[in-house]
Amino acid sequence: MSEPLLRIRGLRKQYGERLVLRSIDLDVAEHQVVCLIGGSGSGKSTLLRCVDLLDTVDDGTIHLGGTELTDPRLDDHAARRRIGIVFQAYNLFPHLSVVDNITLAPRKVHKVPRKQAEEYAKELLARLGLSDKAKDYPDRLSGGQQQRAAIARALATEPEVLLFDEITSALDPELVGEVLDVVADLKQRGLTILMATHEMGFARHAADRVCFLEDGVIREQGTAEQVLTDPQHESTRRFLARVLDR
Amino acid sequence: MDVSIEDSGGESGEGGDDGAHMEYRPSAGQQERERFRRSRKRRDQWIAALCTLGFVVVVVVGVVASPGWDRVHSLFLDHSEFTRTFPAILRGFWLNVQMFLIAEVLILVLGLLLAVVRVTRAPGLLPLRLAATLYVDVFRGVPTLLLVFLVGFGLPALQLQGTPTQPWVLGVIALVLSYTAYVAEVFRAGLNSVHPAQRNAARALGLNETQTLRHVILPQAVRTVVPPLLNDFIALQKDTALVAVLGPLEALRVAQINADYDFNYTPYLGAALLFIAITIPMTRYADRLQRKVAQRTWAEAGR
Incomplete structure (x- = not known):
């Protein structure tokens, strides 16, 4: 196997007294979809936040391609541009329309001209089945539509790796499918996903x-x-029995 | 019961949806309920009207029957005095409105600047942050009237070149100094009220601190602070009368001059009416905005 795109070694993170991540070793190769499972509080979200530099790690290293993300000398804004993240609670910008949500980062961070950014946004929206929602504000959308818009926003900057943090957990059961279909489509297109x-x-x-x-x-x-x-592992069996039993 | 069953689809096969809706008539039980609600509402309206009337009568009788009423009536409610002085007071009030408008614009700009300075984290801006904090602490603590005196008499005494000497300008400066401190705090509260998840979402997209503030935090903060800002501006509108102590011919000063002339205080009432005429609509408008913001916040929180 070639060099993994994302390489995590000995990652440690604690909040005050609470040790959330003891020592995580994880590789994600290009075009792979890696799923993190585990009970609530097991550190899945923290791991993703550390990879996106929204939290500073307490030990260990994270490499993206040849860059060490955990190096404090790194320009963290530049590094985050290579990573896309989608949150459980969507976190769309409520004061911007869907298309403005999507084009904000390309236009302001990557200096793409508005017209070009909007064209790409429309293409993404069409792919995610939201063509008719471009001009709507987030509060007019259903949870599933908001989450698909959030995915489009993360895709708009063409990140090298996508991080999905329990993106279906806040959705009504009948809306989970439409979001997961999008993820499956992204996998088909060869994106690298850690979720x-x-x-x-x-x-x-x-x-x-x-x-x-x-x-x-x-x-x-x-x-x-x-x-x-x-x-x-015994604890994996216990966990699976618990979640699959429902 | 029968009606509701028919309505819920029994007929939709034959008559179509429209037909089913047209034929809906409230059941006897529902009609009885609505009759009861209507009569209850009429009764409540009667009670409210009678209580209000009784209250007004008690207050009016109490005031009119008071031993000093005749004197108060002639000193504060003199019709001819009112019509004689009101035009001059109204002209004076125009100066209040001008002072208010000029001060308001300056306060908004300076207050927002101060708030932004206080929430930045760049190490190079520490002196500015300290200065802003000190400014807010000091000027929120000093009574506005005292500031009007200090600026009105102190600033010209410095005899610096280019210092304004017109009393109303000095008054505006004092008001701006005082109210900017309050408004800066309102803006800062607004900036801090934007959910941290919004900042994270912006940072995750690669926006830097300035871009996050400008495109994500600020627009959302401004929406939340409009109602409290309006409240501050209602207070500012009233406080333009404090400038009277420096002598420019604004509403209160004109009223004062007329009252001193013949010891009839009706002009004060005229000035009061003018202030109320502006502040009451502003208060109602602020209330309405506040309700709207609250509804939006509840809607967002209820999801």
Whole structure:
């Protein structure tokens, strides 16, 4: 296997007394979809926030391509431009229309002319089935539409890696499918995705690799088949029994 | 019961949707409920009207029956005095309005600047941040009237070149100094009220601090602070009368001159009416905006 696009070694993060990530080692190769699973509080979201430099790590390294993201001398704004993140609560900008939400970063950060940025935004919206919502404000959209708009916003800067932080957890059950379909489409297009998720069915058929987090470490990782169907670790079995039993 | 069952689709096969809606008539039970609600509402309106009337009668009788009423009536409610002095007071009030408008623009700009300075984190701006904090602490603490005296008499005494000497300009400067401190705090509260997730979302897209502030935080903050700002401006509108102590012929000063002339205080009432005529619509408007912002916040929180 060639050099992974994202390489995490010995990552440690604590908030005050609470140790959230003890020591995380994780590789994500280009064009791979890696799913992080685990109970709430197991550190999935923290891991993603550390990768996007929204939190400073307490030890360990994160490399994206040849760049060490954890180097404090790094221009963090420049580094974040190479990474796209979508949050559980969408976090669209409520004062901007959908198309302005999407074109803000390309226009202001990447200095793309407005016309060109809007054309690309329209293309993205068409792909995500939101063509008729371009001029609407986020509060006029359903949860699923807002989350797809948030994905379009993250895609607009053409990041090298996408981070999805439980992007379906805030959605009504009947809206989960439309968002997961988008993720599956992105996988088809060869994007590199690291996502925290509770959707085991989705992980099973879309993930190249599944990692089970517990107590701040990756207890078990492997193909979706291995981890979800034939888990080796006792705690993975317990976790899966709990979530699949519902 | 029968009606509701028919309405919920029993007929839609034959008559179409429109037909089903046209034929809906409230059931006997529902009609009885609505009759009861209407009569209850009429009764409430009667109670409200009678209570208000009784209250007004008590107040009016109490005031008119008071031992000093005749004297008050002739001193404060003199019709001929009112018509004689009101035009002059109205002309004076135009100066209040001008002072208010000029001060308001300056206060908005300076207040926003101060607030932005106070929320920045760039190390090079520390002296500015300290100065802004000191300014807000000092000028929020000094009574506005005292500031009007200090600026009105102190600034010309310095005899610096280019210092304005017109009393109304000095008065505006004092008002701006005082109110900028308040308005800066309102803006700062607005900036801090934008959810941290918004800042994270902007940073995650690669926006730097300045871009985040300008395109994401500021527009949202301004929407929230409009109602409290209006409240401050209602107070400012009233406080333009404080400039009277420096002598320019604004409404209160004109009223004062007329009252001193013949010891009839009706001109003060005229001035008061003018201030109320401006502040009451502003208050109502501020209330309406506040309700709208609250509704939006609840809607967003309720999701």
